[in-house]
Amino acid sequence: MRLQMSTQSIVLPKPVQNAFDRFYAGSRGAPGTFKVSHGKGIFFWDTNGKRYLEGSSGALVVNLGHGNERVRDAMIDQANRISYASFYSESTDTLCRMIADLAGPGFDQAFPVSGGSEAVESAIKLARQYAVASGQPKRWKILARMPGYHGATLGAAAVTGDPDRDEMFGPIMQIMPKVPAPLSYRLPEGFDVGSYADYCADALEQQILAEGEETVLAFIMEPVGGVATGALVAPDNYYSKVREICDRYGVLLVFDEVMCGAGRTGTFLAAHHWPNALPDLVVCAKGLSAGYTPLGAMIAPNRIVDKVAESGGFLHGHTYAGNPLSSAIGVAVLKEMLDHDLMGNAERMGVMLRRKLHALKDQSTTVGDVRGMGLINAVEIVEDQATKAIFPAAKQASYRVSEIARELGLHLYARRAASGKFGEWIMAAPPLIITEPEIDLFMELLTETFRVFESENR
Secondary structure, three states, rough: OOOOOOHHHHHOOOOOOOOHHHEEEEOOOOOOOOOOOEEEOOEEEEEOOOOOOOOOHHHOOOOOOOOHHHHHHHHHHHHHHOOOOOOOHHHHHHHHHHHHHHHOOOOOOEEEEOOOOHHHHHHHHHOOOOOHHOOOOOEEEEEEEOOOOOOOHHHHHHOOOOOHHHHHHHHOOOOEEEOOOOOOOOOOOOOOOHHHHHHHHHHHHHHHOOOHHHHEEEEEEEEEEOOOOOOOOOOHHHHHHHHHHHHHOEEEEEEEEEEOOOOOOOOOOHHHHHHHHOOOEEEEOOHHHOOOOEEEEEOHHHHHHHHHHOOOOOOOOOOOOOOOHHHHHHHHHHHHHHHOOOOHHHHHHHHHHHHHHHHHHHHHHOOOEEEOOOEEOOOOOOOOOOOOOOOOOOOHHHHHHHHHHHEEEEEEEEEEEHHHHHOOOEEOOOOOOOOOOHHHHHHHHHHHHHHHHHOOOO
16 A cells, blocks of 8 residues: 655644643754553554554663553562662562673673663763772763763763754853764765774774873764764774773773663674674663663673772762663563564564665665664765765755654654764664555555655755
8 A cells, every 4th residue: 555645735733832842842852742642562553543653662671562561561570569779679689680681791790770871871980980999090981972972961061072052051061072973874075884893993092092092981872873983883903903992901892772772772782793893881771671660771891890899999880770660661571572572573574664765765866875774873864875975954854854754643852963064964774563464564664654755855
């Protein structure tokens, strides 16, 4: 069945001016919010009864879809036992053991928190305390990539590579040094994907030396990019080269897997795709609880945790870190993922989805690039495929695409990175439970979305 829809028939919903919505009403190009009523599987409905397909799993969170009964039952059971405890609980112990087991050798401990920003803050603080406990108090600088995204709190924002955020919040935080991300689509003249990745790894080493190797504490990066780089995946040798550089200078390597972890790439950690380049610390969130509760985790090896424990304990914590209710939900989510081979499904459906996305690109005039791994993928939007030029800022193209998609019943996560400096895209990242027929429906809706968008821009 082919969807038919004229551009004239699209009527965008007016922003709902409630207290929550007003915080987002001024966001550049962001569509007005709407009220969600309920959800089931890969779909949710608004309060007017309209159905939407979760094309980006919310903000790449809803790995299990909505209304999972196993998770619901775990919530109720744990709530009947105890919902909060300011000390270690049985469900927290189970969750931490499961995370460490899934993370594999070299990852022995998990520190559960309430989300990705908290997990990044935890990793930064653990790394710093480890350096001091190891007799290296001069190490405090955390290198990161431009562009990149690591969270909304000030510590996480300090390592985020975003000029807009630096300009706004720079006066109240210590902005950390940045090195170029190994972008694969918009390359500087004279480079191909492989040579530019090598250049970016070399830039890391040069930055370490420029800062003074004795002062550099860690390097944090997303092994598979989130919304800041649109599902960027570097050539394999980039990861091993980065690992070698960090080892050479005693720099801790931190993988931010808030978006790409918890099974989304086809393995529990995206890091598992590069076993010869495993990081020292990993942070996860989002899919770890699949949206059923706020939950994140820092994953660390005993060699780091023991040193910090011996020095007097971890000088860090949050009120809801490791609370029993969230922990029980996390356990149920991980069991559901394992029992239904959702990591395997993410790999299989991801291959199918990218094949269809490339077919869309071949027939489109505004899809510039398709990239990703598993079920974290991006579709880059351009005004000119030959030059890779993006649309003028006033067009807010990626947000317009998401508006059209929403009217058609497809919910997408759109991003114009750093006011367009690094491009703009929508994330093609449906829940890990998606089936082949549902992939077809996703593509039917997305194809019609671009047909309408392109008819507006002829």
